[in-house]
Amino acid sequence: MDDIIILEKINKFYGDEVVxxxxxxxxxxxxxxxxxxxxxxxxxxxSTLLNIIGLLESPTSGKVFLDGQDVSSLNKDELAxxxxxxxxxxxxxxxxxxxxxxxxxxxxxxxxxxxxxxxEIVDRALHLMDRIGIKKFxxxxxxxxxxxxxxxxxxxxxxxxKPKIIFADEPTGNLDSKTSNLVMELLKEIVxxxxxxxxxxxxxxxxxxxxxxxxxxxxGRINSDSLHSN
Amino acid sequence: MRLNSYExxxxxRFLVNGRSQTxxxxxxxxIGVAVQVFLISLMDGLQRNxxxxxxxxxxxxxxxxxxxxxQPLGIGGGAIDDYQRxxxxxxxxxxxxxxxxxxxxGIEEITVAAPMINGNGYIEKGRSSFPVLIKGVTLPEAxxxxxxxxxxxxxxxxxxxxxxxxxxxxxxxxxLKVGDTFYLRNQTGAGDYFSIKGIFDLGSSAANNMVVMSxxxxxxxxxxxxxxxxxxxxxxxxxxxxxxxxxxxxLSQVKVESWQERNQELLSGLQAQDTSSAMIQxxxxxxxxxxIASVLAIIAIQKSRQLGILKAMGTNDKSAARxxxxxxxxxxxxxxxxxxxxxxxxxxxxxxxxxxSGGPTYELKITLTNILLPAVLAVLSASVAALVPARRAAxxxxxxxxxxx
Numbered sequence: 001m002d003d004i005i006i007l008e009k010i011n012k013f014y015g016d017e018v019v020x021x022x023x024x025x026x027x028x029x030x031x032x033x034x035x036x037x038x039x040x041x042x043x044x045x046x047s048t049l050l051n052i053i054g055l056l057e058s059p060t061s062g063k064v065f066l067d068g069q070d071v072s073s074l075n076k077d078e079l080a081x082x083x084x085x086x087x088x089x090x091x092x093x094x095x096x097x098x099x100x101x102x103x104x105x106x107x108x109x110x111x112x113x114x115x116x117x118x119x120e121i122v123d124r125a126l127h128l129m130d131r132i133g134i135k136k137f138x139x140x141x142x143x144x145x146x147x148x149x150x151x152x153x154x155x156x157x158x159x160x161x162k163p164k165i166i167f168a169d170e171p172t173g174n175l176d177s178k179t180s181n182l183v184m185e186l187l188k189e190i191v192x193x194x195x196x197x198x199x200x201x202x203x204x205x206x207x208x209x210x211x212x213x214x215x216x217x218x219x220g221r222i223n224s225d226s227l228h229s230n
Numbered sequence: 231m232r233l234n235s236y237e238x239x240x241x242x243r244f245l246v247n248g249r250s251q252t253x254x255x256x257x258x259x260x261i262g263v264a265v266q267v268f269l270i271s272l273m274d275g276l277q278r279n280x281x282x283x284x285x286x287x288x289x290x291x292x293x294x295x296x297x298x299x300x301q302p303l304g305i306g307g308g309a310i311d312d313y314q315r316x317x318x319x320x321x322x323x324x325x326x327x328x329x330x331x332x333x334x335x336g337i338e339e340i341t342v343a344a345p346m347i348n349g350n351g352y353i354e355k356g357r358s359s360f361p362v363l364i365k366g367v368t369l370p371e372a373x374x375x376x377x378x379x380x381x382x383x384x385x386x387x388x389x390x391x392x393x394x395x396x397x398x399x400x401x402x403x404x405x406l407k408v409g410d411t412f413y414l415r416n417q418t419g420a421g422d423y424f425s426i427k428g429i430f431d432l433g434s435s436a437a438n439n440m441v442v443m444s445x446x447x448x449x450x451x452x453x454x455x456x457x458x459x460x461x462x463x464x465x466x467x468x469x470x471x472x473x474x475x476x477x478x479x480x481l482s483q484v485k486v487e488s489w490q491e492r493n494q495e496l497l498s499g500l501q502a503q504d505t506s507s508a509m510i511q512x513x514x515x516x517x518x519x520x521x522i523a524s525v526l527a528i529i530a531i532q533k534s535r536q537l538g539i540l541k542a543m544g545t546n547d548k549s550a551a552r553x554x555x556x557x558x559x560x561x562x563x564x565x566x567x568x569x570x571x572x573x574x575x576x577x578x579x580x581x582x583x584x585x586x587s588g589g590p591t592y593e594l595k596i597t598l599t600n601i602l603l604p605a606v607l608a609v610l611s612a613s614v615a616a617l618v619p620a621r622r623a624a625x626x627x628x629x630x631x632x633x634x635x
Contacts, residue, residue, distance in 0.1 A: 056542060056629055077546040084544020091632060095539040099243040109543045111236035157543075169632075 003065075004165050004197045005030035005053055010062035012048055012220075022048050023059070024220045032164075035188065035198045037208045040217035047169060049217060050201045054087055054167040055079045067164050084113040088158030088196070090168040090187075096142040096150055096157075103129065103138040106157045113161060121160070128156040131193075132186045148179035155187055159194060166191060168200040172207070184210070237549055240540070241556035248529060255525050256565040259608050262518045263569025266511050266604035268576045273507045274595035277500050281467065284496055285489045287376050287432045289344075289461030290470040291477065292492075293334075294485045295324050323456035324484060330460055333480075339473055341463045344371035347448035348458040351441065353396075353404050354413040354421070360404050362396070363440045364416070366448020366457075375463050378430050378442070384408050385428030389443050393427040397438035401429045414441060416452055511604065515611050522615035526558055530619030537623050538631025551620035558616020559609065566605035573601070 005028070012023040022045040030036050030053075040046045051057040052064065055071060063072045067086055074082060083089075088109075096105045106125045110117045117125075129135040132152045134145075142150055151171060158166050171187065172180035184207055191198045200207070208214045209228075216224040245252045324330065327345050334343035347366030352359040369388060373379055378387040378395060385408035389395050394414075396406065406412055408426050415421035424443070432438055449455070464470050467489070474488035490497055530537075537550055577594045 051629060051632075054542075056632070077548070080541065080544045080546040083542065089542050091539075091542075095535065095542075095632075097240075097243075097536050097539065099240075099247040099536070108236065108540070111239070112540070112544045112549075116235050 002031055003029045004032045004067055005199070006063075006065040007053065008063040008065075010049075010052060010059045010064070012045070012052065012057070013060045022220050023052075026062070026220075026222060028053075028215065028222065030165075030197065030199060031213075032197055033195050034212040035191065035210075036200070036213045036215060037211040038199065038201045038215050038217060039203070039205075039208050040223070044217045045220040046201050046217045050167055050169055050199065053199060054089065055083050081113070084109060085161065086164045088161065088163040088166040090151070090154050090158045090166065090171045092170040092173040096153055098142050101139050101141055102134065102145065102153045105142070105153055106160050109157060109161050125156065125160055128159055128190075129153075131190060132156060146179075147175050148183060151175060151179075151183050152186065155183070155190065159190065159196070162194065163196060165197040165199060168198065170202055171200065172202075172204065180204070237552045238556055241553045241560065244529065244533060244536075244553070245557055245560060248532075251525055251529065252561065255522055255561050256568060258521050259518055259562060259565025259612060260568035260572055262514045263566050263604050263608045264572035264576055266514055266607075267570060267573025267601055268580070268594075269507055269510060270600045270604065271573075271577050271594040271596050272580070273503060274597070274600055275593050277503065278595055279593065280496065280500070283433060284493060285467060287381065287434075287437065288489070289375055290464045290467055290489050291462040291474050292487050293324070293330065293460040293462065293477070293481065294458070294487070296483065296485045323454055323458065324460065325456035327457045327460060330481070330484075334460065334462065337473075339464045339466070339469060341465055342371050342374040343460050343462045344368060344375055345445060345457040346372070346459045346461050347445055347452060347454055349448070349452040349454070350417050352415045353400060353406070353441070354415055355404050355406070358404075359415070360400060361439075362400050362414075363436075364414070364448060364452065365440050365442045366445040366452075367442055368445045372442075372461075375461055376430075376432060376437075376442075378428070381430045381432055382428045383431050385426065387428050387430070389427060389447075391444070391447060392422070392424045393443075394424045395428045395430055395442040396426055397440045397442075398429055398431040399435050399438035400441065401426075414451075418453070422451060511607075515607055518608060519611040519615045522558060522561065522612050523618045526554060526616050526619040527622065529557070530554060530622045533623075534626060535631050537626050538628040541626065541628040542632060547624040550626065551624040554620040554623050555613060555616045558620075559613045562609035562612025565612065566608045569608065570601050570605055573604075 007026050007028040010023055010026040011021065013019050013021050026049065038046045038049060048057065052059050055064075055066065059072075063070060065071065066082065071079065071082060096102075097108065100108065103122070103125055106128065107117045107121065110121050126135060126138065129138055132155060134149055134152045134156070137145055137149055137153070142153070145153065154171075168187070172183055175183060187198070188210065200211070202208055211228060213225070213227050215222060331343055331345060334340055345368055347364070349364040351362055351364045353362055367376075367389070373387075382395070383398065385395075387395065401407070404412070406426055408429060411423055411425040413421055414424050424441075430438075430442075443451070445457070449457075464473055471488040471490040474486045474491070477486045537545075541550060574596065577596060581594055
C-alpha cells in the first residue's frame with residue numbers, strides 16, 4: 001500500500017449542549033515519503049484534522065488508517081503506543097521539557113517506548129544533532145537555547161524513533177523568517193534522507209509552495225487539493 | 231504493570247527541578263516523622279518507666295489465702311489437693327506453702343515465687359510509736375522482687391535473727407540508724423528488741439515503711455504457722471494477668487491476683503495516654519498527607535505542559551499517573567529517612583537534657599517499631615497523597631495543552 005494515511009468519511013463534532021461540526025466528511029489519502037501541507041484560514045479545522053491524523057484526537061465518525069492499520073478501534077493506551085512508535089510531532093511552541101537537556105529531550109520518545117536508550121540510540125541522537133547543527137548544544141537546557149535551536153532539537157526528537165510520519169503544526173510560526181527558512185530547509189532535507197512522510201499545517205504560503213502537495217481546508221471541508229511537481 | 235525507567239527519570243527531574251518545593255515537602259514530612267518518633271519513644275519510655283516504678287520492686291502476681299472470699303470446701307478440684315485439710319487457719323494463712331512453692335517452681339514463666347509473712351506492728355521509741363509493716367522473707371527469693379541488695383542505702387542487706395532491715399521512711403520518722411536497737415511491738419501487743427542491720431529505699435512510701443526480717447523470725451514474732459502470701463515475679467510483666475488466670479484454674483483454695491488487677495487505675499491511665507498519642511499521630515499524618523497532596527497537585531498543574539507533550543509522544547495515562555506516585559513515594563521515603571534521623575536526634579537531646587538538668591531520667595524507648603512505624607506510615611500517606619495529582623495527570627488530555635500553547 002502506497003498510502004501512509006487514509007481518512008475515510010471523517011466527521012468531527014465538538015461540544016455537548018451546543019454541538020458544532022468542525023470537519024465534514026473528509027476523505028484524504030496521503031502518500032508515503034511525501035511532504036504534504038494543510039493550509040486554510042484560522043478556525044477552518046486544519047489543526048483538528050492534523051490532530052486526528054496524529055491520533056491525538058478521535059473523529060466523531062469515520063475511519064483512520066495509519067500505515068495500513070485501522071486505528072479507529074484502538075484504545076487510549078494502544079493509541080499512545082502507536083503515536084510513540086510511528087509518529088513524530090513538531091509543535092509550534094517546541095514543547096521541549098525544560099527539566100531535561102537537549103539530548104535528553106531528543107531521547108525521551110525512545111525512552112518512553114523502549115526504556116533506557118542503548119549506546120547506538122545515543123549515537124543516533126548525536127548524529128541527528130550533528131546533521132542539523134546543534135551537536136554542540138547537546139548538554140544545554142532548553143532555556144539556554146534560542147527559538148531556532150529549540151525547534152531544531154524538537155525536529156531531532158521527532159525523528160529519534162524513525163517514525164513513519166512526522167506531523168508538524170506551524171513549526172516555524174514562532175521564528176523569524178531567516179531562522180524559519182533555515183529550519184524548513186533542514187526539516188525537508190532530513191525528512192528526505194530518512195524517507196519519512198511529512199504532514200504540516202502552515203499559514204506560510206512560501207512553505208506551502210515548497211511542498212509536494214497542498215491541501216486547503218475551508219470551513220471543515222477540503223476546498224482544494226493540488227500536487228506540485230517539484 | 232510495567233514500570234518503565236523513564237517514569238523514575240522524569241519523576242526525579244521534576245523533583246530536582248522544583249528544588250525548593252521538594253525540599254519544603256521533605257522537611258515537612260521529616261518534621262512530622264521526627265515528632266512521631268520522639269513522641270512514641272517518649273510515651274513508650276514513660277510507660278515502661280511508670281510500670282517499672284509501680285511493679286519493679288513489687289510482686290507481679292500474689293497468691294494469698296482467701297481471707298475476703300472464702301472458698302466452699304470440696305468444690306475445688308485444682309492441681310493441688312489442699313481443700314481436704316480441716317484447718318480453720320487455712321483461711322488466713324497458707325499452711326501448705328511448700329507444696330505451692332514446688333508447684334510454682336515448675337512453671338516456666340515464673341522467675342521467682344517467694345513466700346512472705348506480712349503483718350502490722352509499731353516501732354516504739356521513747357513515748358512515741360510508729361506504725362510499720364512487718365515482712366518476713368526468705369533470701370534469695372525476696373531479693374529478686376525487692377532487690378534489697380541494690381536498694382540498701384546503708385548497712386547490710388541481709389536480715390537474720392533479730393537483725394532486721396528497715397525502710398527509709400521508717401528510719402526517717404523514727405530517727406533510727408544502722409546499728410541502733412529498737413523495740414518492735416506486734417498487733418497483739420507483745421514485742422521484742424531488734425537491731426537495725428540495713429536501711430533500704432524501694433522508691434515508694436508504702437514499701438519504705440517496712441521492717442524486713444527472716445521468714446522464721448517473723449513467723450515466730452507474729453505467731454503464724456504458715457505464710458501470709460506467695461509473691462511471684464514473671465519474665466514478661468504484661469503476661470502476668472494471663473498467668474494469674476491460669477493459676478486460678480489450678481489453685482482453687484487461694485486468691486490469685488495480678489499487678490494489673492491491683493493497678494486498674496494505672497492501666498486505664500496508660501490506655502488513655504495511648505489513645506491520645508495515637509490521635510496526635512493520626513493528625514500529624516493527616517496534615518502530612520494534606521500538605522503533600524496540595525503541593526503535588528500544584529506541581530501537577532505546573533507540569534501540565536510537560537505531561538501533555540509526554541502524552542503526545544506516547545506516554546499513557548497509567549505512566550503519567552505513576553510519575554506522580556513515584557514523586558510522592560520518593561518524597562515520603564526521603565522525608566521519613568530524614569525524620570528518623572531528626573527524631574533520634576531529638577530523643578538523644580531530650581535524654582541528655584533531662585540527665586544534665588538532674589530531672590527525672592526517663593530512658594526513652596527507641597525500638598525498631600517506634601522508628602519504622604511512623605516512617606512507613608509517612609511513606610504510605612505520601613504515596614496516597616500523590617493519588618490526587620496522579621489522577622489529574624492520568625486524565626489530562628494532551629490536546630488541551632497543545633491547543634492552548
